[in-house]
Amino acid sequence: MKIYTVSEFINVTSDYLETGLGTIIIQGEVTGYRISRSNLVYFELKDEKSRVLCFGLTHEVSVSLEDGMEIRVQGLSKLFKGTGGFHVRIQEIEPVGQGALQKAFMLLQKKLEKEGIFSEQHKQALPKFPESIGLITSRDAAAYKDVLIRLDERWGGLDISHANVGVQGLVAIPQIVRAIDYFNKEYPVDVLILTRGGGSLEDLQAFNDEKVIRAIFSSKIPIIVGVGHERDITLSEMSADVRASTPTNAAELVIPHQRDIAYQLEQNKNLLVRSIENRIIDYKSVITQLVDRVGVWLGSIQQDLSHQVHLMKSLSPQATLKRGYSITLKDDKVVRKISEVKKGDSLTIKLSNGEVVSEVS
Amino acid sequence: MTTKKENFEKLFTELEGIVSKFESGLIELDQGLKEFERGLELAQVLEKRLKEVENKVSEIKKKFTNPDV
Numbered sequence: 001m002k003i004y005t006v007s008e009f010i011n012v013t014s015d016y017l018e019t020g021l022g023t024i025i026i027q028g029e030v031t032g033y034r035i036s037r038s039n040l041v042y043f044e045l046k047d048e049k050s051r052v053l054c055f056g057l058t059h060e061v062s063v064s065l066e067d068g069m070e071i072r073v074q075g076l077s078k079l080f081k082g083t084g085g086f087h088v089r090i091q092e093i094e095p096v097g098q099g100a101l102q103k104a105f106m107l108l109q110k111k112l113e114k115e116g117i118f119s120e121q122h123k124q125a126l127p128k129f130p131e132s133i134g135l136i137t138s139r140d141a142a143a144y145k146d147v148l149i150r151l152d153e154r155w156g157g158l159d160i161s162h163a164n165v166g167v168q169g170l171v172a173i174p175q176i177v178r179a180i181d182y183f184n185k186e187y188p189v190d191v192l193i194l195t196r197g198g199g200s201l202e203d204l205q206a207f208n209d210e211k212v213i214r215a216i217f218s219s220k221i222p223i224i225v226g227v228g229h230e231r232d233i234t235l236s237e238m239s240a241d242v243r244a245s246t247p248t249n250a251a252e253l254v255i256p257h258q259r260d261i262a263y264q265l266e267q268n269k270n271l272l273v274r275s276i277e278n279r280i281i282d283y284k285s286v287i288t289q290l291v292d293r294v295g296v297w298l299g300s301i302q303q304d305l306s307h308q309v310h311l312m313k314s315l316s317p318q319a320t321l322k323r324g325y326s327i328t329l330k331d332d333k334v335v336r337k338i339s340e341v342k343k344g345d346s347l348t349i350k351l352s353n354g355e356v357v358s359e360v361s
Numbered sequence: 362m363t364t365k366k367e368n369f370e371k372l373f374t375e376l377e378g379i380v381s382k383f384e385s386g387l388i389e390l391d392q393g394l395k396e397f398e399r400g401l402e403l404a405q406v407l408e409k410r411l412k413e414v415e416n417k418v419s420e421i422k423k424k425f426t427n428p429d430v
Contacts, residue, residue: 129370157413175425272400275383
């Protein structure tokens with residue numbers, strides 16, 4: 001008989017359990033939940049009679065847990081290499097029942113809120129007129145048709161690329177994550193829409209899954225998430241750049257209606273024409289004002305001139321003569337004083353309309 | 362003339378810029394006439410783009426449902 005070393009025995013047994021049983025799903029209540037060395041998750045799953053240890057890494061366990069929650073663990077049966085302890089190596093966890101789902105939802109919401117995943121400051125603005133849209137949803141979902149119909153009603157010439165993924169239950173998680181990743185890394189589009197119709201918390205599990213939420217949060221392409229009816233709120237929507245209340249609403253938020261833009265263009269054209277007309281009217285009135293002002297100025301100059309002419313006229317020697325004064329000249333020089341003349345001098349006296357020649361006696 | 366391939370958003374933003382200049386009144390008449398003509402041209406190009414009706418839908422070939430691809 002073969003003699004094993006301890007490590008050989010543990011290896012063989014572990015492999016035997018793993019391959020022999022394959023992937024198993026166990027349902028039970030969480031107890032003794034703890035995280036050690038910041039990334040190792042341990043808890044036991046129990047029912048009335050038994051308990052079994054479960055182990056995984058924090059980044060693989062995307063459901064937030066708490067003691068007392070009813071869950072399903074999908075995983076492999078294994079032994080720890082060091083201690084030989086039996087455990088279930090966790091692959092996926094699914095909360096069971098409304099209570100557990102609600103609990104998981106609240107725990108995860110609290111955790112992500114602390115990290116700022118939902119905070120407004122991380123939200124990107126959507127392009128106003130996207131030309132390419134990545135649509136992430138199931139081809140079989142009503143949401144797929146709803147979005148396309150509403151987009152067709154609103155805008156033409158869009159390039160819509162559809163990534164067909166599951167949107168129901170846990171299987172959808174890796175598919176949605178891969179699709180978001182694919183658009184971001186290999187298939188650039190202007191905006192992403194992730195959507196599905198309404199459902200129970202159980203139906204919407206993928207949209208409350210940490211991996212999906214983080215993929216949405218990390219998307220460099222702006223992303224709209226719209227799930228179900230108005231009343232269904234998932235953490236995915238809260239982490240999106242824009243939340244839509246329904247698939248149809250997502251289409252409405254992603255692109256404006258042609259009709260509204262046509263109206264806006266018409267308004268813009270009218271405004272341009274009006275303001276250029278007003279501008280011309282403004283210039284016209286400035287010119288009219290200028291012409292008026294020049295007229296007033298010219299008038300005042302004219303008045304001024306005629307006043308001057310009048311003044312000059314009234315001051316002329318001729319005007320003085322007309323009033324009865326006369327000028328006495330001796331040898332063509334004006335006589336101002338009596339001492340300038342003597343007896344026998346011939347004087348010329350200028351009157352307004354002629355001259356008198358006289359002799360001093 | 363502006364080609365069809367130019368980004369709608371870019372043209373629309375340019376038009377809005379011109380319109381807001383006119384609204385603010387901060388524009389000279391000679392410059393204004395140039396901008397006015399550009400504005401009307403943009404509006405026409407954009408209106409033409411609005412008349413497109415067909416959206417193109419293409420299916421991405423990559424299979425997201427299969428983890429190995």
